[in-house]
Amino acid sequence: MTATPQTSAETPHTESRSKEPRTARGRKTLRLILDAAAEEFGARGYHEGSIARIAQRAGVAIGSFYTYFDSKEAVFRALVADMSRQVREHVVPFILAAPDRLAGERAGLTAYLDFVRTHKALYRIIDESAFVAEDAYRRHYVDVADGYATSLEQAFGRGEVSDGDWQVRAWAIMGMNVFLGLKYGVWDDGRPVDEIAAAAHALIADGLAPPR
DSSP states (O other): OOOOTTSOOOOOOOSOGGGSOOSHHHHHHHHHHHHHHHHHHHHHHHHHOOHHHHHHHHTOOHHHHHHHOSSHHHHHHHHHHHHHHHHHHHHHHHHHHSSSHHHHHHHHHHHHHHHHHHOTHHHHHHHHHHHHOHHHHHHHHHHHHHHHHHHHHHHHHTTSSOOOOHHHHHHHHHHHHHHHHIIIIIIOOOSOHHHHHHHHHHHHHHOSSOOO
16 A cells, blocks of 8 residues: 555545546545544444544535535545545655665654554555445555556666565565554554564565575
8 A cells, every 4th residue: 555656656646537627625525524434434324424523524505515526426436546546646755765785674664664553544444445436446556556556666776675476475575564564553553663664674685584
């Protein structure tokens, strides 16, 4: 789930592009609705969540909700894309600021764990999308993996990582980061993120083989 510099940012969207806000006020309202939807679905799940409570949490009228979204599923789909974008926007600058790709992996994981600890609804929403909007769920991971694979190949071209199967490596690193986020971001957030990232970085950099 960790971001990669090659994945392009996305703006929150609905099922109809005509509903995208054209003014600063509209963009602010949309942001309020998406944040409220994250709270509602994070607390109650998709099936128990309601449009009325989303509007109440956002401090907007029901009519304002329907200005941007046709249904509960529409706002949920937009939320999945929006949370994916938020992860990328938070993590990518740390990866890019690192001196090389291996250092970037460590910095990116640290940033990702920090993000998860302040956005714990992320896991419930993404996981539930596998059943509510399977195409959005798949797109979330496939897009990240494709960008990750490309960025690893580019790092190889700069002499920063060894050669290998970029897709397999991308999915393997993503899988590790996803479960580290679940364990140390959602379930047990008391351990310093730097310590966790250092342990994961040692595995990526040195592998499991004993030193020669």
